[in-house]
Structure formats: C-alpha cells, structure tokens
Amino acid sequence: MKLVFDRPRSMRDKPMHFCPGCSHGIVHRLVAEAVDALGLRERTVAVAPVGCAVFMYEYMDFDVTEAPHGRSPAVATGIKRSRPDLFVFTYQGDGDIGAIGLAEIISAANRGENFSVVFVNNTVYGMTGGQMAPTTLLGQRTTTTPRGREAKTEGHPLRMAELISGLEAPYYVARVAVDSPAHIARARKAILRAFQIQVEEKGFSFVEVLGACPLNWGLSPTEAIKRVQEELIPYYPLEVFKDKSGAE
Numbered sequence: 436m437k438l439v440f441d442r443p444r445s446m447r448d449k450p451m452h453f454c455p456g457c458s459h460g461i462v463h464r465l466v467a468e469a470v471d472a473l474g475l476r477e478r479t480v481a482v483a484p485v486g487c488a489v490f491m492y493e494y495m496d497f498d499v500t501e502a503p504h505g506r507s508p509a510v511a512t513g514i515k516r517s518r519p520d521l522f523v524f525t526y527q528g529d530g531d532i533g534a535i536g537l538a539e540i541i542s543a544a545n546r547g548e549n550f551s552v553v554f555v556n557n558t559v560y561g562m563t564g565g566q567m568a569p570t571t572l573l574g575q576r577t578t579t580t581p582r583g584r585e586a587k588t589e590g591h592p593l594r595m596a597e598l599i600s601g602l603e604a605p606y607y608v609a610r611v612a613v614d615s616p617a618h619i620a621r622a623r624k625a626i627l628r629a630f631q632i633q634v635e636e637k638g639f640s641f642v643e644v645l646g647a648c649p650l651n652w653g654l655s656p657t658e659a660i661k662r663v664q665e666e667l668i669p670y671y672p673l674e675v676f677k678d679k680s681g682a683e
C-alpha cells in the first residue's frame with residue numbers, strides 16, 4: 436500500500452496534552468516538517484517557552500531547552516552565538532513574547548540575531564487560566580477582563596509582526612494562520628522559509644501563527660476556528676511583511 440501520510444521524523448510517537456481543537460499540535464507538526472525538510476534534526480536546538488507548549492521536549496525528536504518566561508530570545512542568542520553551527524529556534528506564546536519578554540524579542544530582532552522565532556498568537560494566556568494577553572482583542576472577555584478588553588484601560592492589541600518588521604535588521608517577518616488547509620499550507624511555507632534563512636546565515640526570521648485556544652475562549656473547536664477567521668484575521672492580517680531576499 437502506498438504511504439500518503441506519516442509522522443515527521445522529528446516528532447515522537449506520543450499523544451499530546453493539548454486541548455481538543457488547540458492549534459499547537461498543528462504548529463508543532465509544521466515545525467517538525469521544516470526541520471526534516473532541511474535535514475536539520477541532528478543539529479537543532481529549540482527553546483521552548485513557559486506556557487502550553489512547555490512540554491515540546493516530549494514531542495520532538497531533537498534537542499529542546501526551556502527558558503524562563505519571556506527569556507527565550509536571550510537564551511537562543513547565547514546558544515547560537517556560542518555554537519553557530521547549530522540550528523536554533525524559539526517557540527513562543529503571546530504573554531511570553533508580547534509582555535514579559537517584549538524587551539528580549541525586540542532587542543534580539545534589532546540585533547538581527549541569526550535564529551528563528553515561531554510565535555503562536557491565540558490572543559490569551561493559555562496555561563495560566565485565560566488572562567488577558569497583549570494580543571487580546573478589544574471586547575474580548577478573559578479572566579482578567581470579564582467585561583471585555585477596553586482600549587482606554589488596557590490599551591490596544593499588539594501587532595507583533597508589524598512591530599518586528601518595522602525594525603531595520605530582521606530579514607524575514609510573516610504572519611500566517613492554521614485555520615484551514617490552504618492557510619496551513621501557507622504556514623508550512625513560511626516556517627520553512629524562515630528556517631532556510633537561518634541556514635543561509637542571513638539573520639533574524641520571525642513567523643507569527645494565528646491559532647485557536649478553544650478552552651480559554653469558551654468555544655468548541657469548530658467555533659474557535661470560526662473565531663480565528665472572523666475576528667483574528669481581520670485585525671491581524673496574513674502577510675509577508677518583510678523578506679529582504681527580494682532586495683538582494
């Protein structure tokens with residue numbers, strides 16, 4: 436029989452702990468596929484976050500280290516500078532990258548560090564109970580904004596890809612989503628592109644992935660996908676914001 440679908444070599448055969456309908460499983464797979472496609476498994480080091488993706492080391496068949504909340508870009512900088520032969524990427528969530536770790540990510544991007552970032556934006560703090568994140572949409576109810584986020588008191592949702600692409604040094608910045616097969620195909624391409632840029636030693640690459648958190652949104656998996664399409668994508672447009680290869 437012809438094999439048409441299989442687990443990427445870089446993933447272990449292990450059930451994931453993610454809630455039904457969570458996007459992390461899809462993004463994990465896309466990351467593993469890109470590592471496989473570029474033949475990087477033996478020299479990959481991922482920096483996992485504190486958050487729902489904290490157990491990445493359980494699911495991946497390459498080296499994964501943990502960083503304190505928000506500090507992944509600093510840890511990745513240290514690893515990559517001391518061992519430039521390694522392939523290094525961070526895997527981060529909203530609170531990690533947009534709140535406590537905002538200084539780290541801006542500084543690393545501004546220095547043009549030669550590692551890659553996969554940022555999963557599901558507009559909420561997932562693991563700690565659904566508090567407002569910097570990316571929470573206006574009007575969105577969370578455990579810390581029970582009446583919905585208000586611009587006047589909580590500020591506006593942070594568009595990280597736009598923020599990073601406004602800096603001089605980053606080489607590649609894109610936003611994708613994993614709400615449909617077509618968008619997943621685009622996400623696969625963007626992550627592969629970001630990783631390729633690091634392999635070519637061109638500098639900092641950043642992919643924001645819009646995903647769903649059905650548990651903390653209080654929605655079913657199908658309703659959560661609909662919310663990504665109807666609420667997240669209009670505010671967070673899917674684009675390649677920067678790809679310096681066009682200018683070379």
Ligand code: SF4
Nearest residue numbers: 453454457487561648
């Ligand atoms: S809490 Fe949200 S982000 Fe975390 S595993 Fe569940 S659905 Fe995924």
